[in-house]
Amino acid sequence: MIWVDQPYVTLMASLPAIRFLTEKEPPINRQRLMERLKDLPPADQETLRELTEVVSWRFVDTTQDDAAFLARAAALLERIASPTLAAAVRQRLELRTVIAALRRRHAGEDAPPKGVRWGFGPHLERIRASWSLPDLGVAAFYPWLPAAKEALDAGDTVALERLLLETAWQQQARHAEGHEFDFEAVALYMLRWSMADRWARYDADEARRRFAELLDAALADAPEIPEAA
Amino acid sequence: MSDLIVLLGWLGIYAPVALGALGSAIGVAIAGQAAIGAMLETDGGYGRFVGAAAIPSSNVIYGIVVMFALQQPVTVQNGGALFSIGGLLGIALFYTGVWQGRALASAIAASKSKTEIFGLALAPAAIVEGFAVFAFVFALVLAGGIA
Numbered sequence: 001m002i003w004v005d006q007p008y009v010t011l012m013a014s015l016p017a018i019r020f021l022t023e024k025e026p027p028i029n030r031q032r033l034m035e036r037l038k039d040l041p042p043a044d045q046e047t048l049r050e051l052t053e054v055v056s057w058r059f060v061d062t063t064q065d066d067a068a069f070l071a072r073a074a075a076l077l078e079r080i081a082s083p084t085l086a087a088a089v090r091q092r093l094e095l096r097t098v099i100a101a102l103r104r105r106h107a108g109e110d111a112p113p114k115g116v117r118w119g120f121g122p123h124l125e126r127i128r129a130s131w132s133l134p135d136l137g138v139a140a141f142y143p144w145l146p147a148a149k150e151a152l153d154a155g156d157t158v159a160l161e162r163l164l165l166e167t168a169w170q171q172q173a174r175h176a177e178g179h180e181f182d183f184e185a186v187a188l189y190m191l192r193w194s195m196a197d198r199w200a201r202y203d204a205d206e207a208r209r210r211f212a213e214l215l216d217a218a219l220a221d222a223p224e225i226p227e228a229a
Numbered sequence: 230m231s232d233l234i235v236l237l238g239w240l241g242i243y244a245p246v247a248l249g250a251l252g253s254a255i256g257v258a259i260a261g262q263a264a265i266g267a268m269l270e271t272d273g274g275y276g277r278f279v280g281a282a283a284i285p286s287s288n289v290i291y292g293i294v295v296m297f298a299l300q301q302p303v304t305v306q307n308g309g310a311l312f313s314i315g316g317l318l319g320i321a322l323f324y325t326g327v328w329q330g331r332a333l334a335s336a337i338a339a340s341k342s343k344t345e346i347f348g349l350a351l352a353p354a355a356i357v358e359g360f361a362v363f364a365f366v367f368a369l370v371l372a373g374g375i376a
Contacts, residue, residue, distance in 0.1 A: 009259055013266025013338040027342070036269075180335055181263075 009181045011039055015189055018196050020169050021162065026196040033193060037186075044183055048190055050076050051085065055092050056194040067117045084184045088175040088191065094121035095168060098142055101127050105136075106152050161202055165195050231305045238308030241315030242299045245368070248319030249292025252326020256285025256333070263334035267341040277347065278337050284354060285333070288326040291365040292319065298372040310375045314368050321364035329357040 014036055016027040028036075037045060054073050073093055080086045097119030105111075111131035112118035119127070123138045130137025139145045144167045151160035172188050172195075179185040264278035271278075299315050301307065336350035 009262040009334055010266040013263035013334065013341065014269040015266075016270055016342050017339075180338070181259075181331075 007040065008183060008186055011036060012181050012185050012189070018189075018192050020192070020196055021166070021199060023196070023200075025200040026193055028193070030197070033190075037190075040186065044186070047080065047183075048187055050079075051089065051187055052190060052194060055089060055191055056198070066119070070117050070120060073120060082184050082187075084175050084179060085187050088172060088188060090120070091171050091175075092168060092191075094123075095142070095164065095171070097121050097124070098127070098136070098138065098145060099148060099164060101131075101136055102145070102149055102152055105131060158202075161199075165199050169195055234305050234308035234312075235303050236308075237312035238303035239311075241308075241310075241312035242296055242303070244312075244315040244319030245292035245295040245299075245322060246289065247292075249289040249322035249326065252323035253285045253287075253289040254326075256288070256326035256328075256330030257282060259327070259330035260285065260333035260337065263337040267337050271341050274344065278341075281333050281337060281347075281351060281354075284351075284358065285326045285329045287358065288322040288329075288361055291361060292322050295365060295368045295372065298369050299375070301375070307375050310371075314371050314375075318364055318368040322361060325357050325361040325364070329354050329361075332357055 015033075018027060037048065040048070054069075054076050073089070077086055077089060080089065098121075100119060111128045114128070118124070123141060127136045127138055134149060135145050144163060147163055148160060151157075151163060169192065172192055176185065176188040176192075179188065260282035261279070264275075264282040267278050268275050295315065295318055299311055301311075303311060332354040333351070336347070336354060340347040340350045
C-alpha cells in the first residue's frame with residue numbers, strides 16, 4: 001500500500017528522469033545520487049549495494065571465477081524479497097550469460113565442460129549442446145542475439161555495447177511498470193543509472209581512443225620538426 | 230436491534246468527515262512528499278508543487294458538507310439510510326483522496342524536469358476529483374430524500 005511506502009515517494013520525486021543514450025552523462029552524478037540514497041533505511045541500502053555489485057559490470061571482479069560470482073548471485077536472489085527485483089536480476093544475469101557464451105565461442109574457446117557452473121538461466125544446457133550453432137540454439141528466447149552476434153563478428157564493439165545496454169534498459173523498463181514510489185522503483189532506477197553511467201563512460205573512453213588513433217594517423221604524415229639548437 | 234440501527238445511523242453521519250479527512254491527510258502527505266522531493270531537484274516553481282499537493286484537501290470539505298446534510302435526529306426508520314449514504318460516501322472519499330495523492334505525486338515527479346507538462350500531468354488527479362464530486366453530489370441528492 002502506498003502509505004507504507006512513503007519513504008520512497010520523496011526520494012523518487014527527487015531523482016531526475018534518465019533518458020538513455022541521448023545524454024552525454026547521467027542527469028545526476030554518483031555523489032549526489034548516493035547522498036539521496038542515504039535517506040533509505042539501512043536494510044534497503046544494503047540490498048541496493050548487493051544488487052548493484054551483482055548486476056553492474058563496474059563491480060565485477062575479473063579475478064573471481066564464474067562459480068564464485070554465480071554463488072554470490074544465487075545468495076542475493078534468495079535474500080531479495082521482491083519478485084520484481086528477483087526477476088530483473090535473473091533476466092540481467094541471463095543476458096550476461098548468453099553474451100559471455102558468444103564471446104567465448106568467438107574467442108575460439110570450446111563449450112563449457114558438463115557439470116561446471118559457467119552461467120545463469122534455464123538454457124545453459126541447450127547453449128552448451130548447441131555451441132557450434134550460430135545462435136547457440138537460443139535465438140528464439142533472446143531476440144537480440146542475432147544482432148549481437150553480427151556486431152561481435154564485425155568487431156563493432158560500440159554497436160554491441162549499445163545493443164546490450166538497450167536490451168537491458170528495455171528489460172528494466174518493463175520490470176519498472178507499476179512501480180513508481182516503492183523500493184523496486186528505487187532499485188530499478190539505480191540499475192538504469194548504472195547503465196547510463198556505463199554508456200557515458202564507454203562513450204568517453206571510445207572517444208579518447210578514437211582521438212588518439214586520429215592523432216597518431218595525422219602525426220605519422222607530419223614532417224619532422226628539427227629541434228632547436 | 231433498534232439500538233444498533235441508531236448507532237449505525239450516527240456512524241453514517243460522521244463517516245464522510247472521518248474517512249474524508251483520512252483520505253485527504255494521506256493524499257496530501259503522499260503528494261506533499263513528492264513535492265519536497267521535487268524541490269530538491271528544481272531551482273524554482275516550488276509554489277505550484279505545494280499547491281498541487283494540497284488538492285486532496287477538498288475531500289474532507291465534501292465530507293463536512295454531507296455531514297451537515299445528513300445531520301438530523303437518528304431513528305430506526307432513517308438509521309439505515311444515513312449509514313448507507315454516509316458510509317459509502319466516506320469510503321469513496323477515502324479512496325479518491327489516497328489515489329489522487331498518488332496521481333499528484335506522479336504528476337509532480339514527472340513535471341519537475343519537464344515543466345511544460347505540469348498542467349496536463351494534473352489531468353488524472355482532476356479526473357479522480359471528478360469522481361469524488363459525483364459521489365458528493367449524489368450523496369447530497371439522496372440525503373435530501375431521507376424522511
